[in-house]
Amino acid sequence: MKTRITEMLGVQYPIVQAPMGWIARAQLASAVSNAGGLGIIETSSGELDAVREEVRKMRSLTDKPFGVNIAQAFVRDPDIVQFVVDQGVQFVxxxxxxxxxxxxxxxxxGLTVFHVVPSLAAALKxxxxxxxxxxxxGGEGGGFKNSREVASMVLLPLVCSKVGVPVIAAGGVTCGRTMxxxxxxxxxxxxxxxxMVSSAESPVHQNWKDAILAAKETDxxxxxxxxxxxxLRALRTDKTTQYEKAPPDNIMGEFRNALALYxxxxxxASIALSGQVAGRIDEVKPVAQIIRExxxxxxxxxxxxxARFGRSREPAHA
Known part of the structure; x- marks a missing residue:
């Protein structure tokens, strides 16, 4: 499978794993890279010493390409660019x-840089x-979102019609049909x-994986x-159902106890970030099987x- 994405990233398949805080580390990311996709190491946890160690682990677990994410709102280190450059990755x-x-x-x-965008204006910028x-x-994806979310069905073709750079679609993708x-x-x-959160190699607690498997598309x-x-978009729990109508004064404060949930x-204990595709996931599978399928x-x-819709039509006769 060849696209501009596979050529730029040096991967077999144009499938990228999201850079989820605390989750997107060597155990999961190496499984993605080894399966032909691109694993990403997170920095949104802010734990750069731990991230450095995870990059070191990655090199012992895979010889395939991988990348690093810089979540600008959550990383306060003024030297984050040099930190990423020092890790020797080619993609960020x-x-x-x-x-x-x-x-x-x-x-x-010398790094290849992609930026995550939730709107056409952000894409053009x-x-x-x-x-x-x-x-x-798209707004159906999990995690931190634009408050004026737009679904992928609308946002993706809009952006792709206005830009010439290659685009990776995020939000709502969980299978070959959605790809x-x-x-x-x-x-x-x-x-x-x-x-990927619900994969076998994901480091999160089984309770979180079970919650994804049990979730309906409305959950x-x-x-x-x-x-x-x-x-943000998250799984429905007692806490988040309450917060849906009456959010706390500081939503980020809820992540002080993130590790107790994760x-x-x-x-x-905290907020389990998740996309609407939780309603379509009903089995924990190894990453290699997910990507292959x-x-x-x-x-x-x-x-x-x-075959069904690409048949050439006979020219009309006068």
Whole structure:
């Protein structure tokens, strides 16, 4: 499978793993890279000493390409660009902030830079800043969101029609059929978050994985639409159902106990970020199986569509 994404990233398949705080570390990211996709190491936890160790682990677990994310709103280290450059990676995604902040420095160091965008205006700003590509993130995806969320079905073709850089689609992607849909809308790669959280190699507690498996398509909530702080999409729990109507004054304060949920399994201790695709996931699978099945279904679906709707029509006769 060849797209501009596979050529730029040096990967077999244009499938990227989302850079989820505390989760997107060597155990999960190496499994993605070894399966032919691109694993990403997070920095949104702010634990840069731990991140440095995770990068070291990655090099012992895979010889395939991988990248690092800079979540600008959550990383306060003024030397974050040099930190990423020092890790020796060739690909970085920037998110949760102004693309102009780090793009020039990263590109000057020889890195390929993609910026995560939730709107056309943000996409155009990132392209003007000089990014190599975009991660276009629909509002149905999990995690921190634009308060005025736009679904991928609308956002993706809109952005792809206005920019010339390659696009990775994020939000709503969990299988080959949704990957094919993203490509039909103009993307050349996809990013998966919730599907990877629920994988066998994901380090999160089994209670979180079980909650994803049990979730219906309506079992996420969109929180903090009116601020202050970021909006976000998460799994529905007693806590988040309450916060849906009455969010706390500081939504980010809820992540002080994140590790008790992420790795301790207390689903009410914090907020379990998740996309709407939780309603389509019903089995924990190894990453290699997930990626293999996504690619096989993608190829089958695109071939089927070509066979059903790509027939040449006979010219009309006078």
């Amino acid at each position: 995604t920037t998110s949760a902030g102004d693309p102009n902040k780090y793009c020039a420095q990263l590109k000057a160091a 990132a392209v003007e800043a000089g990014v190599d590509g975009l991660v276009v993130e 094919a849909a993203a490509f039909a809308l103009g993307a050349e790669g996809v990013q998966m978050g919730t599907r 996420t909530v969109f929180l903090n639409r009116f601020g202050p702080g970021p909006a 790795f301790g399994g207390d689903m009410e 996504v690619v096989e279904e993608f190829e089958a679906v695109t071939a089927e569509l070509g």
